[in-house]
Amino acid sequence: MTHHSTTTKRLKDSNQRISTILAFALLPLSGFATDIYLPSLPSMSNVLGVGSGQVQLTLTLFLITYGVSQLFIGTIVDSFGRYKISLVCLLIFAASCVVIATTSNIYLIYLMRIIHGFTVAAIIVAKRAFFVDVYEGDKLKHFLSLFSIIWSTGPIIAPFVGGYLQNAFGWESNFYFLAAMALILAALEFIYSGETLKTYSEFHLSKIAGIYGNMLKTPSFSLGLVMLGLAYCMVMVFNMTGPFIIEHHFNGNPIIAGYSSLILGFAWMTGGFAGKATINRPFVKKMVVNNGLQLLFVVVMLLSIPLISNLYSMIFFAFIIHVTAGYIFNNYFTYCLGRFPNNAGVASGLTGGITYVIVSFLSYGVVSLFPAKDELNLGYSYFLVTILSALVMWMVYTVSRREAKTQAIRN
16 A cells, blocks of 8 residues: 555656755754744743743753654655655644744643644654655765754754844744744745655554664664763753853843854854764774763863853853764764664654653753752753763673674674
């Protein structure tokens, strides 16, 4: 049974370049959906009359849904195509942004953020698959290695824009901006894009579950996912607490919070570029060095706080720590996606999905343990995540050696 209908609009060869640019333009959507309103978190908490934890939950709910959805959306876009699904999801996303901007009910906002998680996951998974459909060989490899770099433009640009929007028009303007962006991209998609899936697979959840089971049974792969979750958790912890520390502890404003997130977005991107530059270096060795540096930076940060504590010192330490996190993420993302070339779509969904689920629970847990109070609590949060990373890194190392030995015996 296939779901291929002759009415589906195919991607024209003449539009391939434009639709590739559009696909890249949609990759940072998840970053925009979480990061544009970061500078508005303290203001939302005031205007809606809820605590910081309740506002932070809007991020957590998005991340959980975004993560869980990626686990099965791969199989949906493989069975029903990429084009229509991403187009419809863009429209639903835009509508739910308008609902958030016009309500003052935190629970309705929670519901809309859950819808955001699902629709954004569908769009991103469909667009990742687009590249695999249209390109192959070195060109595909080149595009795939650009993913995490292009994706990181979202967290860089979004809070910067959000800080200015918050200052000029209030928190609701962030969501009007997202709605407008989604509608413009949907219109361009409708004009220039089309279906790229060549062979439609049957929709089998049990088959997918079987593939997932086999992937997760590979220890180095599942530990790799945990490393991805820990790396991104560093960023998420700052995203959830940074604006409150900047605006309440250092008496900054939303624009300063936006600039701070912008700078840290560059840190993440720098780590990504460094990862791409050292792609052929011995894997375990470079990861151990990077992890050691990360631990050193966190310890120096904690020791320096009693001597010097201001916005600049906090951003400086957060910057160098986020570079090391971006480096881990880039390396492990390439590592995990490359493990199962025959099920690239499924591996991508599983990698993205599990990472976000780990990030959402871990960051919410860490932030509950060390609330958004000051630089010291942020330092403790980084320390905890770094120690966990070092432990998992050691497990990866021992498992990889075991896997290599088994392979050598087989050969």
